[in-house]
Protein backbone atom coordinates (compact mmCIF):
# COMPACT_ATOMS: atom_id res chain seq x y z
CA UNK A 1 0.00 0.00 0.00
CA UNK A 2 2.77 2.43 0.99
CA UNK A 3 4.51 1.78 -2.34
CA UNK A 4 1.34 2.69 -4.24
CA UNK A 5 0.96 5.92 -2.24
CA UNK A 6 4.56 6.91 -2.98
CA UNK A 7 4.16 6.05 -6.69
CA UNK A 8 0.96 8.14 -6.82
CA UNK A 9 2.66 11.07 -5.07
CA UNK A 10 5.55 11.25 -7.55
CA UNK A 11 3.21 10.75 -10.53
CA UNK A 12 1.23 13.69 -9.13
CA UNK A 13 4.36 15.89 -9.02
CA UNK A 14 5.02 15.08 -12.70
CA UNK A 15 1.40 15.77 -13.71
CA UNK A 16 1.37 19.03 -11.74
CA UNK A 17 4.45 20.23 -13.63
CA UNK A 18 2.79 19.36 -16.96
CA UNK A 19 -0.46 21.02 -15.89
CA UNK A 20 1.21 24.34 -15.01
CA UNK A 21 3.00 24.16 -18.37
CA UNK A 22 -0.42 24.57 -19.99
CA UNK A 23 -2.43 26.53 -17.41
CA UNK A 24 -0.97 29.64 -15.79
CA UNK A 25 -0.63 29.60 -11.99
CA UNK A 26 -2.81 32.19 -10.23
CA UNK A 27 -1.05 35.54 -10.26
CA UNK A 28 0.92 34.64 -13.40
CA UNK A 29 0.00 35.77 -16.90
CA UNK A 30 1.69 32.89 -18.72
CA UNK A 31 2.01 29.14 -18.04
CA UNK A 32 5.50 28.24 -16.79
CA UNK A 33 8.04 26.46 -18.93
CA UNK A 34 7.92 22.71 -18.36
CA UNK A 35 11.12 21.21 -16.97
CA UNK A 36 11.46 17.96 -18.91
CA UNK A 37 14.21 16.75 -16.57
CA UNK A 38 11.98 17.28 -13.52
CA UNK A 39 9.04 15.45 -15.16
CA UNK A 40 11.35 12.64 -16.23
CA UNK A 41 12.84 12.22 -12.76
CA UNK A 42 9.43 12.33 -11.04
CA UNK A 43 8.03 9.71 -13.44
CA UNK A 44 11.07 7.49 -13.03
CA UNK A 45 10.68 7.57 -9.23
CA UNK A 46 6.93 6.83 -9.58
CA UNK A 47 7.68 3.80 -11.78
CA UNK A 48 10.36 2.62 -9.34
CA UNK A 49 7.87 2.72 -6.45
CA UNK A 50 5.18 0.96 -8.53
CA UNK A 51 7.52 -1.78 -9.74
CA UNK A 52 7.52 -3.95 -6.60
CA UNK A 53 3.74 -4.02 -5.99
CA UNK A 54 3.05 -4.62 -9.69
CA UNK A 55 5.55 -7.48 -9.74
CA UNK A 56 3.87 -8.99 -6.65
CA UNK A 57 0.43 -8.53 -8.19
CA UNK A 58 1.48 -10.35 -11.36
CA UNK A 59 3.08 -13.14 -9.34
CA UNK A 60 -0.10 -13.54 -7.26
CA UNK A 61 -2.08 -13.86 -10.49
CA UNK A 62 0.35 -16.44 -11.81
CA UNK A 63 0.19 -18.47 -8.57
CA UNK A 64 -3.61 -18.21 -8.48
CA UNK A 65 -3.85 -19.54 -12.04
CA UNK A 66 -1.56 -22.50 -11.25
CA UNK A 67 -3.20 -23.18 -7.87
CA UNK A 68 -6.58 -23.44 -9.61
CA UNK A 69 -5.23 -26.09 -11.94
CA UNK A 70 -3.63 -28.04 -9.08
CA UNK A 71 -6.76 -27.77 -6.92
CA UNK A 72 -9.11 -28.55 -9.81
CA UNK A 73 -11.27 -25.61 -8.73
CA UNK A 74 -11.67 -21.97 -9.70
CA UNK A 75 -12.44 -21.00 -6.11
CA UNK A 76 -8.80 -20.28 -5.25
CA UNK A 77 -6.95 -16.99 -4.84
CA UNK A 78 -3.34 -16.63 -3.74
CA UNK A 79 -2.13 -13.61 -1.79
CA UNK A 80 1.45 -12.68 -0.95
CA UNK A 81 1.55 -10.94 2.41
CA UNK A 82 3.67 -7.83 2.78
CA UNK A 83 5.78 -7.41 5.91
CA UNK A 84 2.95 -5.35 7.42
CA UNK A 85 0.30 -7.99 6.48
CA UNK A 86 2.49 -10.66 8.09
CA UNK A 87 2.97 -8.63 11.26
CA UNK A 88 -0.78 -8.32 11.83
CA UNK A 89 -1.67 -11.83 10.60
CA UNK A 90 -2.76 -14.00 13.59
CA UNK A 91 -1.15 -16.96 11.81
CA UNK A 92 2.14 -15.15 11.15
CA UNK A 93 4.22 -18.02 12.55
CA UNK A 94 3.15 -20.38 9.74
CA UNK A 95 4.84 -19.93 6.35
CA UNK A 96 1.41 -19.97 4.77
CA UNK A 97 -2.21 -20.80 5.42
CA UNK A 98 -5.34 -21.61 3.48
CA UNK A 99 -9.08 -21.38 4.01
CA UNK A 100 -11.18 -24.00 2.19
CA UNK A 101 -14.35 -21.97 2.85
CA UNK A 102 -13.18 -18.89 0.95
CA UNK A 103 -10.52 -20.49 -1.25
CA UNK A 104 -7.97 -17.99 0.03
CA UNK A 105 -4.30 -18.99 0.21
CA UNK A 106 -1.85 -16.68 1.97
CA UNK A 107 1.93 -16.85 1.87
CA UNK A 108 3.77 -14.97 4.57
CA UNK A 109 6.75 -12.72 3.99
CA UNK A 110 9.27 -13.76 2.62
CA UNK A 111 7.92 -16.95 1.03
CA UNK A 112 6.52 -15.47 -2.20
CA UNK A 113 9.93 -13.92 -2.78
CA UNK A 114 11.68 -17.23 -2.04
CA UNK A 115 9.42 -19.02 -4.54
CA UNK A 116 9.90 -16.27 -7.13
CA UNK A 117 13.70 -16.50 -6.84
CA UNK A 118 13.54 -20.27 -7.00
CA UNK A 119 11.45 -20.22 -10.18
CA UNK A 120 13.97 -17.85 -11.75
CA UNK A 121 16.86 -20.22 -10.93
CA UNK A 122 15.43 -23.69 -10.19
CA UNK A 123 18.68 -25.43 -11.17
CA UNK A 124 20.24 -24.21 -7.92
CA UNK A 125 18.01 -26.72 -6.08
CA UNK A 126 18.36 -24.83 -2.81
CA UNK A 127 16.52 -26.23 0.21
CA UNK A 128 14.33 -23.19 0.81
CA UNK A 129 13.35 -23.05 -2.85
CA UNK A 130 12.29 -26.69 -2.91
CA UNK A 131 10.40 -26.13 0.34
CA UNK A 132 8.54 -23.19 -1.23
CA UNK A 133 7.29 -25.43 -4.07
CA UNK A 134 6.16 -28.00 -1.48
CA UNK A 135 4.47 -25.24 0.54
CA UNK A 136 2.59 -24.06 -2.55
CA UNK A 137 1.29 -27.61 -3.14
CA UNK A 138 0.52 -28.00 0.60
CA UNK A 139 -1.70 -24.90 0.79
CA UNK A 140 -3.49 -25.91 -2.42
CA UNK A 141 -4.28 -29.30 -0.84
CA UNK A 142 -5.76 -27.48 2.19
CA UNK A 143 -7.94 -25.32 -0.01
CA UNK A 144 -9.43 -28.49 -1.52
CA UNK A 145 -10.73 -29.27 1.96
CA UNK A 146 -8.14 -31.49 3.71
CA UNK A 147 -7.13 -30.01 7.06
CA UNK A 148 -5.18 -32.87 8.64
CA UNK A 149 -1.57 -31.70 8.33
CA UNK A 150 0.03 -35.11 7.80
CA UNK A 151 -2.46 -36.10 5.08
CA UNK A 152 -2.26 -32.65 3.46
CA UNK A 153 1.53 -32.77 3.37
CA UNK A 154 1.48 -36.28 1.90
CA UNK A 155 -0.97 -35.23 -0.82
CA UNK A 156 1.29 -32.27 -1.57
CA UNK A 157 4.38 -34.46 -1.61
CA UNK A 158 2.89 -36.77 -4.22
CA UNK A 159 2.02 -33.66 -6.28
CA UNK A 160 5.36 -31.89 -5.75
CA UNK A 161 6.47 -32.91 -9.26
CA UNK A 162 3.13 -31.82 -10.78
CA UNK A 163 3.25 -28.49 -8.93
CA UNK A 164 6.85 -27.88 -9.99
CA UNK A 165 5.99 -28.55 -13.64
CA UNK A 166 2.94 -26.27 -13.43
CA UNK A 167 5.12 -23.51 -12.02
CA UNK A 168 7.42 -23.84 -15.03
CA UNK A 169 10.29 -25.84 -13.51
CA UNK A 170 12.00 -28.00 -16.17
CA UNK A 171 11.18 -31.73 -16.24
CA UNK A 172 14.49 -33.10 -14.93
CA UNK A 173 14.71 -30.56 -12.10
CA UNK A 174 11.05 -31.14 -11.12
CA UNK A 175 11.67 -34.90 -10.82
CA UNK A 176 14.74 -34.37 -8.70
CA UNK A 177 13.13 -31.65 -6.59
CA UNK A 178 10.23 -33.88 -5.51
CA UNK A 179 12.35 -36.92 -4.69
CA UNK A 180 15.03 -34.85 -3.00
CA UNK A 181 12.46 -33.11 -0.82
CA UNK A 182 10.97 -36.50 0.10
CA UNK A 183 14.31 -38.10 0.91
CA UNK A 184 15.83 -35.18 2.81
CA UNK A 185 13.53 -32.49 4.25
CA UNK A 186 10.51 -34.79 4.62
CA UNK A 187 12.50 -37.76 5.94
CA UNK A 188 14.27 -35.52 8.47
CA UNK A 189 10.98 -34.90 10.24
CA UNK A 190 10.94 -38.53 11.35
CA UNK A 191 13.92 -37.75 13.60
CA UNK A 192 13.38 -34.12 14.52
CA UNK A 193 9.74 -34.36 15.62
CA UNK A 194 8.67 -31.24 17.53
CA UNK A 195 6.93 -28.58 15.42
CA UNK A 196 7.43 -30.65 12.26
CA UNK A 197 6.00 -33.89 13.68
CA UNK A 198 2.35 -33.24 12.68
CA UNK A 199 3.51 -32.91 9.06
CA UNK A 200 5.02 -36.37 8.92
CA UNK A 201 3.39 -39.80 8.57
CA UNK A 202 4.91 -43.27 8.37
CA UNK A 203 2.04 -44.07 6.01
CA UNK A 204 3.29 -41.49 3.51
CA UNK A 205 5.46 -43.69 1.31
CA UNK A 206 5.09 -45.62 -1.96
CA UNK A 207 2.64 -48.50 -1.48
CA UNK A 208 1.61 -47.33 2.01
CA UNK A 209 -1.84 -46.21 3.16
CA UNK A 210 -1.53 -42.58 1.99
CA UNK A 211 -0.19 -43.46 -1.48
CA UNK A 212 -2.79 -42.19 -3.98
CA UNK A 213 -0.98 -43.95 -6.82
CA UNK A 214 -1.14 -40.85 -9.01
CA UNK A 215 -0.11 -41.23 -12.64
CA UNK A 216 2.45 -38.45 -12.30
CA UNK A 217 3.34 -39.10 -8.67
CA UNK A 218 6.59 -37.68 -7.31
CA UNK A 219 7.38 -41.26 -6.27
CA UNK A 220 7.48 -42.41 -9.92
CA UNK A 221 10.89 -40.77 -10.10
CA UNK A 222 12.81 -42.89 -7.60
CA UNK A 223 15.62 -43.23 -10.12
CA UNK A 224 16.21 -39.50 -10.59
Ligand SMILES: [Zn+2]
Nearest residue numbers: 138142149152
Ligand atom coordinates in the same frame (compact mmCIF):
# COMPACT_ATOMS: atom_id res chain seq x y z
ZN1 LIG B 1 -1.00 -26.99 6.64
